[in-house]
Amino acid sequence: MKIRTRFAPSPTGYMHIGNLRTALYEYLIAKSAGGDFILRIEDTDQKRYVEGATDIIFQTLKRVGMLWDEGPDVGGNYGPYVQSERRDIYAQYAHKLVELGGAHYCFCAHKDDEDEEENAAAYAKLKDPCRLIPLEEAKKRIANGEPFVVRQNINKKGTSIFHDVVYGDIEIDYDELDEGVLLKSDGLPTYNFANVVDDHLMQITHVVRGNEYISSTPKYNLIYEAFGWQPPVYVHVPPVMKDAQHKLSKRNGDASFQDLVAKGYLPEAILNYIALLGWNPGDEREIFSLDELKSIFSAERLNKSPAIFDIAKLTWMNGQYIRNLSAEEFDELAQPYYQNLPQNLDTKALSAALQPRLETLGQIAEQTDFLSAVPEYELSLYENKKMKTTPEVAQKALTLVLPVLQNIAEWNNENLFEVLKAVAVNNEMKNGQILYPVRIALSGKETTPGGATELAVILGKEETLKRLADALQKLK
Numbered sequence: 020m021k022i023r024t025r026f027a028p029s030p031t032g033y034m035h036i037g038n039l040r041t042a043l044y045e046y047l048i049a050k051s052a053g054g055d056f057i058l059r060i061e062d063t064d065q066k067r068y069v070e071g072a073t074d075i076i077f078q079t080l081k082r083v084g085m086l087w088d089e090g091p092d093v094g095g096n097y098g099p100y101v102q103s104e105r106r107d108i109y110a111q112y113a114h115k116l117v118e119l120g121g122a123h124y125c126f127c128a129h130k131d132d133e134d135e136e137e138n139a140a141a142y143a144k145l146k147d148p149c150r151l152i153p154l155e156e157a158k159k160r161i162a163n164g165e166p167f168v169v170r171q172n173i174n175k176k177g178t179s180i181f182h183d184v185v186y187g188d189i190e191i192d193y194d195e196l197d198e199g200v201l202l203k204s205d206g207l208p209t210y211n212f213a214n215v216v217d218d219h220l221m222q223i224t225h226v227v228r229g230n231e232y233i234s235s236t237p238k239y240n241l242i243y244e245a246f247g248w249q250p251p252v253y254v255h256v257p258p259v260m261k262d263a264q265h266k267l268s269k270r271n272g273d274a275s276f277q278d279l280v281a282k283g284y285l286p287e288a289i290l291n292y293i294a295l296l297g298w299n300p301g302d303e304r305e306i307f308s309l310d311e312l313k314s315i316f317s318a319e320r321l322n323k324s325p326a327i328f329d330i331a332k333l334t335w336m337n338g339q340y341i342r343n344l345s346a347e348e349f350d351e352l353a354q355p356y357y358q359n360l361p362q363n364l365d366t367k368a369l370s371a372a373l374q375p376r377l378e379t380l381g382q383i384a385e386q387t388d389f390l391s392a393v394p395e396y397e398l399s400l401y402e403n404k405k406m407k408t409t410p411e412v413a414q415k416a417l418t419l420v421l422p423v424l425q426n427i428a429e430w431n432n433e434n435l436f437e438v439l440k441a442v443a444v445n446n447e448m449k450n451g452q453i454l455y456p457v458r459i460a461l462s463g464k465e466t467t468p469g470g471a472t473e474l475a476v477i478l479g480k481e482e483t484l485k486r487l488a489d490a491l492q493k494l495k
Contacts (some may be wrong), residue, residue: 022054024225026080026087027061027214030072033275034079036267036328037229037259040293044256045227046085047294047316057221058090060101061214063207079276083290084309089221097221102213106206112216112246113169113202117154121245122201124157125149125170147198169202171211171238179237184254185321186230191237199238211235215242223251225318230255254318257325259296267328274330283381284333285352288340292333296326306339338378349374356383360390361482368432368476372469386468390477393463393486398494400459406451413456414494419446420457421487430480435472460490 024045028038049056058080060073077092089095099105116122126149147170149157161167175193182188201212208216218226233255243250259267267273274282279289291307298321300307307315341349350370357366373386388394401413408416419442427438443453457471461483467474475483 020224022049022052022224023057023222024049024054024227025057025059025218025221025223027059027217028076029061029064029067030069030076031064031067032069032072032075033277034075035275036273036279036293036296039079039083039276039290040259040296041227041229041256042080042085043083043290043294043312044254044298044318044321045225047312048225048227048254048318050313051316054224055088056085057095057097057223058087058100059217059221060091061210063102063210063213065103065207075277082280083286102217103207105213105217108220109202109208109213109216110206113208113212116201116242116245117169119245120172120174121242122169122171123147123150124152124154124161124167125200126152126157126160126165126167166204168200168204169212171198171201171241173198173238173241175241179240181236181240181250181253183233183236184252184318185257185323186233186255189233189236191234193237195234196238201242211238212242215239218251219243219246219248225252225254227254227256227318230257254321256297256321257323259293260325260327262327273328279333281381283356283379283383284337285340285380288337289333291340292336296328297322305336334378341377341380342375344374346371346374352380353383356380357387360387363479363482364390365477365479368473369468372473372477376468389462389464389467393461393489396459396463400463400465401456401494403451403455406455407449408452408455410494412448412452413459414491415446416442416448416453416456417460417487417491417494420453421484421491424475424480424487425484427480430476432472432476435475439472456490457487461486 026042026045028034028042046056048054058076060076062068062073073091080087087093089097089100091098091100094100113122117124125147127147149170150172152160157167173193173196177193179191179193180188199211200209202208214226217223236253236255240250261267261273276286276289280286287308290309291305291312294307294312295305298316300315301320344352346367350367353370353373354366357364357369360366369387369390373383376386377383398410401408401410420439423438423442424435427434439453439457440450442448443450454471458467458474459465461471461474461478469477478486
């Protein structure tokens with residue numbers, strides 16, 4: 020049988036890291052076996068619907084290279100792929116489930132149809148009296164326009180046993196299950212019903228979801244059993260944690276995929292990192308492209324323990340990705356961050372200086388702020404024991420350098436370095452006693468993306484000479 024997995028997000032805002040990891044594992048399970056990856060939008064909870072969120076889902080998956088074989092925009096043989104467009108399908112199967120004895124019509128005045136997860140457990144303890152209503156009488160009340168919901172029957176006693184790829188055989192007592200709502204009074208299904216119907220009709224073979232759904236799985240299996248359907252292979256994964264006690268959550272201010280990209284993390288690096296949040300390849304290797312992940316991924320190597328999101332580790336990994344870019348690729352990615360810099364800068368030279376030094380693209384601003392204007396700085400910045408410089412040495416160095424640089428025709432890094440080195444030799448000075456003061460004069464900062472000659476190339480001859488003259492005046 021061909022493996023078919025589905026990513027079924029709710030359009031409620033940005034793509035959370037945990038959601039993207041689930042999508043990645045679904046994708047890898049399918050693609051590592053030559054199967055199909057399906058995108059389905061679960062939008063039946065209209066209260067949480069966010070305008071434009073579906074587009075964010077599309078854009079995120081495309082941006083990381085996880086293209087789907089079937090979905091709302093590309094179609095397929097099992098559509099529609101948006102739950103709100105499948106309302107009639109759910110109603111049909113909900114009524115059929117009642118006929119099969121797996122559910123009943125409920126007319127009680129309660130709020131379960133609005134939020135079944137919040138209220139169902141408490142309500143189940145009341146032993147729904149509507150279960151005692153004869154089916155024909157219930158149908159007459161519905162025909163007369165009386166509001167109703169369809170609620171699941173939990174008829175079994177004893178223990179439910181099912182297998183999970185990550186956690187092995189799991190046992191849950193049927194007495195622990197609540198008779199939750201399957202079809203709400205507005206005619207829309209709850210998640211607990213819609214995902215079972217859709218997964219069966221779309222021939223989904225493997226379901227990946229958070230381990231918080233383990234306790235609900237026996238309820239899903241009862242629905243499969245009532246219809247005579249084959250349940251999918253279950254792959255429950257532990258949560259992504261902020262720390263040992265707290266789950267990673269956008270609600271708590273934790274970064275979404277979009278937040279991380281906005282901060283200058285590369286989509287490929289983010290995807291690589293989250294692949295390792297709960298899965299390991301069996302060796303020490305850490306850097307993988309999506310194609311490489313497809314070739315080696317195995318759901319059996321997923322971990323049972325929660326994974327802690329380590330922003331420092333992601334930042335390190337992102338730096339590896341930045342350094343592995345070609346010079347042209349990095350320069351193109353960096354251009355949006357150069358928009359507020361002077362127009363006459365040599366951005367290719369700037370990119371060459373920055374690329375080996377960055378861990379995120381977001382660091383470009385702090386590394387390049389001096390290019391617009393030299394910040395105010397104290398003359399003590401010229402003091403450097405290692406370079407054997409003082410403000411007096413700096414004044415001498417700039418006095419020697421300025422006239423030499425004014426006469427240079429070939430303004431490139433190699434030539435500038437040779438010229439400044441010659442100035443040091445001819446005046447019995449160390450290279451650092453020339454280069455360090457020049458770098459401080461050009462930047463006004465202790466650390467810069469590049470040395471003195473690299474900054475001179477980036478700034479250009481005219482701006483370099485102007486800054487050196489201004490610095491010399493400041494030293495005098």
